[in-house]
Amino acid sequence: MKNILVIGFSTRNIVFSGSRAGYNMYAIDAFCDYDLQQCAKAFSKLDIGESFDASKISLNEVTELIEGFGVDFDAIIPGSGFETIGLERLPYWILGNDPRIMSEVSDKHLFSIFLKKRRIAHPETVLLHDIGMLEFPVMVKPACSGGGIFNMKVESPEDLLQLGNKLKEAGMPPGKSKIIAQEFVEGIPASVSVLSTKDRAVAIAVNEQLIGTTWLTGMPFAYCGNITPFENPYASEMKLIAENLILELGLVGSNGIDFIITESGPVVIEVNARFQGSLDSVEMATDINLLDSHLKAFEGIIDVPAEIESEKENGSANKYAGRCILYSDRKMVMTEAVRDMLLEMNVCDVPVTGQVIGPYEPIISVLCSGNDREEVICGMKDSVMFIRESLNLLES
Structure with a gap:
């Protein structure tokens, strides 16, 4: 195994992981961030227009991009959103889950039915037209979408009248027409x-999720990152639930389960049957290379340190x-001066010079490690504050 291609909207974390493990990493990516370009052996930019809907991208288009590398790939890894576009029809080893399974677990409505049959705690979930079956407030979201940027808390029936306009303002692609309503769960x-x-x-790690974190975003339910580990009284129970669910679903490789920890x-909440956004923090905290471990899992091997496999009480x-x-x-607009300033810090997902970044869109990711959660939080906040001040200074 030598040459590996990753296809997704944002593939930087997977490419970095594979490069650290010694593989020749290639990427088809919607952003082609500066640091991805520095790490990948070669890359190709995916033209997505104004949509983040992989179903709008034809397999022929992807095939042309793959052939454009002129490389005999040993494996292809589908990133988020590209698991069900038909890559299994190509003459390559696809290191992803069965598309039929993916179609079921990535649909939050179908997944809710799966969990309900097994009496696993999950928010009551209905299609939007059945919202009257739930008590307000409720969470409204696309059935098949990640990142949380289109998730909206609806306080009353009157708020539903403005829902369409709010989703449009948030930039939700017109194709994501299947909307669900969920019981709103605090935790x-x-x-x-x-x-x-x-x-x-x-289960190799329990992670705290940063959702709608006010010092990072103005969107109340946007995914803002992770801290690993997350020590809590339910860590052991969560790991057992996750392991059992992954096995029953027949998922292989690196996968994740999202939770809300209530009183x-x-x-x-949902399954991420692919590499997760927590990849960076998990690798830094555990010293496990997830790309290499993912490949070995498809060969039937779980290769993790004994102390991590045996640990059941914390992260x-x-x-x-x-x-x-x-x-x-x-x-x-990302300028060369701003980019160079950012590169002096412990950051990743650095936009290329000239890239236009719209309101409520990601600018950059900040990485930090420490002896405890407080040290990590303080380190990230300090970096974010410096970046914000520098951006204001450079643009003034």
């Missing part, structure tokens, strides 16, 4: 990272680590 967002083969699953215990980490995503509050 702390978290996730469990799992490595699995067809007959074995090992009465963990509630399953299974050697240290604390975090990645946070800073969102823009206005339209801006």
